[in-house]
Amino acid sequence: MTDDACVSSNNPAHELTSVADHRAKVASLLTRTPVETRPLQNCLGLALAEDLVAPISLPPFSNSAMDGYAVRSVDLTEATQDEPVKLPVSEDIPAGRVDVPPLQPGTAHRIMTGAQLPPGADAVIPVERTDAGTETVALFGSVQPGAHVRRAGEDVAAGTTVLTAGTRLGAAQLGVAAAVGIAELPVHRPVRVLVLSTGSELVAPGEELQLGQIYESNGLMLAAAVQEAGGEPTMLRFVPDDVDAFHEVLQTHLDSADLLITSGGVSAGAYEVVKDALAGNGVEFTKVAMQPGMPQGCGRYRDAFAVVTLPGNPVSSMVSFEVFVRPAMLAAAGHATTTRHRRQAVLAESLVAPSRRQQFRRGVFDPVSGEVSLQGAPGSHLLGSLARANCLLAIPEDVTEMPAGSTVDVVLLD
Numbered sequence: 001m002t003d004d005a006c007v008s009s010n011n012p013a014h015e016l017t018s019v020a021d022h023r024a025k026v027a028s029l030l031t032r033t034p035v036e037t038r039p040l041q042n043c044l045g046l047a048l049a050e051d052l053v054a055p056i057s058l059p060p061f062s063n064s065a066m067d068g069y070a071v072r073s074v075d076l077t078e079a080t081q082d083e084p085v086k087l088p089v090s091e092d093i094p095a096g097r098v099d100v101p102p103l104q105p106g107t108a109h110r111i112m113t114g115a116q117l118p119p120g121a122d123a124v125i126p127v128e129r130t131d132a133g134t135e136t137v138a139l140f141g142s143v144q145p146g147a148h149v150r151r152a153g154e155d156v157a158a159g160t161t162v163l164t165a166g167t168r169l170g171a172a173q174l175g176v177a178a179a180v181g182i183a184e185l186p187v188h189r190p191v192r193v194l195v196l197s198t199g200s201e202l203v204a205p206g207e208e209l210q211l212g213q214i215y216e217s218n219g220l221m222l223a224a225a226v227q228e229a230g231g232e233p234t235m236l237r238f239v240p241d242d243v244d245a246f247h248e249v250l251q252t253h254l255d256s257a258d259l260l261i262t263s264g265g266v267s268a269g270a271y272e273v274v275k276d277a278l279a280g281n282g283v284e285f286t287k288v289a290m291q292p293g294m295p296q297g298c299g300r301y302r303d304a305f306a307v308v309t310l311p312g313n314p315v316s317s318m319v320s321f322e323v324f325v326r327p328a329m330l331a332a333a334g335h336a337t338t339t340r341h342r343r344q345a346v347l348a349e350s351l352v353a354p355s356r357r358q359q360f361r362r363g364v365f366d367p368v369s370g371e372v373s374l375q376g377a378p379g380s381h382l383l384g385s386l387a388r389a390n391c392l393l394a395i396p397e398d399v400t401e402m403p404a405g406s407t408v409d410v411v412l413l414d
């Protein structure tokens, strides 16, 4: 990828870059991260790099689903509540017993949940349907062949693919890998992301605030979003609107990152530190047909890492991360799925939207009714509304109003 990745070849000042074009440019800046082998406990949220073929079956052996008695179902065909069948109990089989003798006709083995089914048995009768005897047992009813038996390989057959390359390793995926005896997995290394906020008005949370100052929130928020996307964030100390300070804070990280995301300093003011530091230096700035999130930039910093410059308004920053950075990070880290769940919802109230901009409004989607209501006004400073939302309404560029009852696309955030 060249430094001018973000130059819109056909983008006179009055034209806007499309969301799709900018998304593609950001994605093209990141290359696939290398594959490394990690113990399972360090794989959460990462993408599996190769298909996982099960070395053993699940269950590995046929076993009991209930605490009870292993029997031959034909021995119990006459059993009823009033006239139970009585059988001698010849063995006790707790879970974990490895020397399980076969079941002889006309006998029962006492068996616990998860214990190996003895050869010759074809069913288990739960202890609640017996007198719980230990020498002989009275069985108060018949059982179907296969009742309460978990067959070897009924879940996963040895030699079959249990997880495909590109799968995100969540709790269940790590669980099944452990269940087939795998201790470590090949995964794509997480994308290493520097997060740098800019602005002379910023003060660290916990410190005293003076009139005219605000607490720095984008850095923490974006670092958390990076982590949620399976990346490895490094939150840099935010810098004032000072180009030298901007470059200085990056110097010790030139070899340690894949991507820098900045917030703030990219619009049209007199003190746009990100623009001043990076324009013409490998990063190109553009206006994207999107609201929030119009001023954007991307490129490369001193041949060291990719850069995506996000606008400073908190909602603009987060929405831009969602739309541009998250999918690019997931693709680079080998994930087969790089998009959020999206579905159609019924709009609970009317809305208006700007023309020639793809708008992302914050909303609350109710999966039971299928309705979505707006959460707050469109303003890109309304972080409280974003924090109360569970989805973004994606309103296409050419739509300027939608009456209540319209169908709208929602991007589910959790």
Ligand SMILES: Nc1nc2c(c(=O)[nH]1)N[C@H]1C(S)=C(S)[C@@H](COP(=O)(O)OP(=O)(O)OC[C@H]3O[C@@H](n4cnc5c(N)ncnc54)[C@H](O)[C@@H]3O)O[C@H]1N2
Pocket: 197, 198, 199, 201, 202, 214, 215, 216, 217, 218, 219, 263, 264, 265, 266, 267, 268, 269, 272, 292, 293, 294, 295, 310, 311, 312, 313, 314, 316, 380
């Ligand atoms: N004349 C114009 N003015 C603006 C334009 C424009 O096209 N022409 N675009 C507007 C839009 S849209 C956006 S979005 C913002 C983007 O501005 P910047 O990226 O330069 O961001 P700042 O000016 O530094 O900050 C904007 C806003 O966000 C607050 N902020 C910034 N960083 C943080 C942080 N780390 N934590 C919390 N809040 C932050 C900052 O205080 C400002 O209120 O520009 C419009 N203006």
Ligand code: MOO
Pocket: 290, 291, 292, 293, 294, 295, 311, 313, 316, 317, 380
């Ligand atoms: O594009 Mo800005 O992100 O609307 O506020």
